[in-house]
Amino acid sequence: MKYEILKLLARNARLSSEEIGTMLDIAPEKVDAAIKELEHDGLLRGYKALVDWDKLDGAYVSAIIELNVVPKAGLGFEEVAKKIMSYREVESVYLMSGVYDLNVVVKGKTLQDIAWFVARELSTIDSVTSTTTHFVMRRYKEMDVELVSSDEDDRGQLWI
Amino acid sequence: MIDYSKILNPVVTAMKPSGIRRFFDIANTMDGVISLGVGEPDFQTPWQIRKAGISSLEQGKTKYTSNTGLYQLLEEISNYMERKYSVTYSPKDEIMVTVGGSEAIDACIRAVVSPGDEVIIPQPSYVCYEPITQLAGGVPVIIDTKAEDDFKVTPQLLRSAITDKTKLLILPYPCNPTGAIMEREDIQALSDVLEDTNILVLSDEIYSELTFGTKPHAAVASVDGMWERTVTVNGFSKAFSMTGWRLGFVCAPKEILKQILKIHQYAIMCAPTTSQHAAIEALKSCDEDVKIMVNEYNMRRRLMVAGFNKIGLSCREPKGAFYAFPSIKSTGMTSEDFCEKLLYSKKVAVVPGTAFGNSGEGFIRVSYCYSTEHIKEALSRIEEFIKEI
Numbered sequence: 001m002k003y004e005i006l007k008l009l010a011r012n013a014r015l016s017s018e019e020i021g022t023m024l025d026i027a028p029e030k031v032d033a034a035i036k037e038l039e040h041d042g043l044l045r046g047y048k049a050l051v052d053w054d055k056l057d058g059a060y061v062s063a064i065i066e067l068n069v070v071p072k073a074g075l076g077f078e079e080v081a082k083k084i085m086s087y088r089e090v091e092s093v094y095l096m097s098g099v100y101d102l103n104v105v106v107k108g109k110t111l112q113d114i115a116w117f118v119a120r121e122l123s124t125i126d127s128v129t130s131t132t133t134h135f136v137m138r139r140y141k142e143m144d145v146e147l148v149s150s151d152e153d154d155r156g157q158l159w160i
Numbered sequence: 161m162i163d164y165s166k167i168l169n170p171v172v173t174a175m176k177p178s179g180i181r182r183f184f185d186i187a188n189t190m191d192g193v194i195s196l197g198v199g200e201p202d203f204q205t206p207w208q209i210r211k212a213g214i215s216s217l218e219q220g221k222t223k224y225t226s227n228t229g230l231y232q233l234l235e236e237i238s239n240y241m242e243r244k245y246s247v248t249y250s251p252k253d254e255i256m257v258t259v260g261g262s263e264a265i266d267a268c269i270r271a272v273v274s275p276g277d278e279v280i281i282p283q284p285s286y287v288c289y290e291p292i293t294q295l296a297g298g299v300p301v302i303i304d305t306k307a308e309d310d311f312k313v314t315p316q317l318l319r320s321a322i323t324d325k326t327k328l329l330i331l332p333y334p335c336n337p338t339g340a341i342m343e344r345e346d347i348q349a350l351s352d353v354l355e356d357t358n359i360l361v362l363s364d365e366i367y368s369e370l371t372f373g374t375k376p377h378a379a380v381a382s383v384d385g386m387w388e389r390t391v392t393v394n395g396f397s398k399a400f401s402m403t404g405w406r407l408g409f410v411c412a413p414k415e416i417l418k419q420i421l422k423i424h425q426y427a428i429m430c431a432p433t434t435s436q437h438a439a440i441e442a443l444k445s446c447d448e449d450v451k452i453m454v455n456e457y458n459m460r461r462r463l464m465v466a467g468f469n470k471i472g473l474s475c476r477e478p479k480g481a482f483y484a485f486p487s488i489k490s491t492g493m494t495s496e497d498f499c500e501k502l503l504y505s506k507k508v509a510v511v512p513g514t515a516f517g518n519s520g521e522g523f524i525r526v527s528y529c530y531s532t533e534h535i536k537e538a539l540s541r542i543e544e545f546i547k548e549i
Contacts (some may be wrong), residue, residue: 024459
């Protein structure tokens with residue numbers, strides 16, 4: 001049941017407990033209780049809007065920064081990851097397999113903001129040995145939602 | 161001057177155009193209309209099915225197939241019917257691939273019905289059975305199923321409609337528009353009535369994958385005493401979201417199938433080759449996709465039924481297909497009137513129950529082939545409408 005609730009909320013966090021209960025055929029009080037538990041256990045970490053920032057000129061640019069890092073004895077990548085994620089410009093931080101170590105998504109109002117941030121902050125961290133910055137040019141799909149498709153219903157109008 | 165009225169077939173000119181059509185025509189002239197009218201899935205055909213179609217084109221498989229269809233597909237259909245519904249049909253001479261379930265219905269009725277024969281048609285039901293019967297010179301005998309019987313055909317209803325001219329009984333379950341299903345014991349009761357008669361059954365099971373109860377769909381031919389008198393129609397449109405591929409199939413005892421095949425052979429030759437290649441993939445590897453879609457429909461179904469009951473339009477639980485059939489009797493309006501006023505005042509398009517037979521009066525058909533957001537928006541507009549009248 002919890003997994004079903006998570007799936008529904010991941011798709012649309014604004015569904016009410018009553019709606020979720022109806023859709024899954026369980027009592028809304030049970031949904032409320034399950035959500036409380038999921039929040040308490042840290043599985044449900046937040047409820048945020050999916051904004052298509054590209055529609056608002058000058059409000060948002062982002063870049064994916066690939067970082068190579070020298071891990072610290074006993075701490076691995078934790079220490080540097082924690083430092084990086086504390087910046088408000090940083091949207092997400094992932095430890096990667098493959099040719100580089102940390103994948104950092106950085107947001108800003110202009111390309112310049114991001115360039116400065118990488119140059120002044122990320123690349124000056126001691127254990128960071130190199131950075132590669134990829135600016136995002138267009139977002140086609142974000143969190144399962146297609147941002148560029150039209151909502152038009154192309155089903156034919158049949159006599160059925 | 162040519163006089164068309166003297167040329168055209170009077171049976172055809174007397175046919176009423178579908179009642180659904182009129183509402184689409186009005187809706188088309190308006191902006192901002194949201195519809196609950198569409199009777200086809202909103203899901204894309206699963207990618208591996210599309211890929212199989214594309215790959216067959218790349219390999220140049222663009223010739224006719226045999227009249228009955230690709231043998232590999234016939235074998236897959238045979239497996240599928242056995243695996244899902246426990247009915248046995250031989251791929252050699254008891255299965256034929258058709259252009260949608262529609263062609264199968266047409267060919268079956270034409271193969272069975274002679275002028276003057278009576279065809280028992282339960283209503284409210286899909287709109288094609290009556291006109292096709294009339295085209296074949298048959299006489300439609302309508303039986304009106306009732307909300308209090310969950311829109312099932314009861315043995316009493318069936319008995320009251322049988323005469324010595326009865327040739328064919330149509331069983332359109334799971335039912336468009338009512339969402340009704342026939343359980344195994346319901347079919348068994350009809351089987352008992354039909355025992356010792358020469359009446360055939362055309363079972364239109366195009367929605368067989370879309371049932372929402374705890375029991376799986378009961379295929380009519382799987383019920384004791386029914387196999388020998390049943391023509392089963394099914395297809396890929398609803399279950400696999402393949403409406404535009406136009407692919408269905410018909411299963412029947414070989415003596416019947418042989419005759420249906422002749423009509424298909426002369427009228428159609430064979431079903432589209434690309435679609436047949438895609439359909440093999442659908443039957444082989446898409447059980448999981450179907451499960452996901454059915455689960456999604458089920459959630460929308462519950463949302464919709466609860467929504468209508470909350471608004472005060474009483475709605476029985478539809479156990480199959482992807483429609484709900486709420487009653488609008490509490491408003492005192494006719495179905496047509498309700499739909500027209502709802503469309504003009506709140507820009508929501510739904511279909512009057514009367515489009516599916518006179519016994520649909522007092523009901524509307526709403527489809528849940530839409531996203532939950534779309535359904536919620538439509539419900540909230542309908543609620544406003546009910547409050548204002």
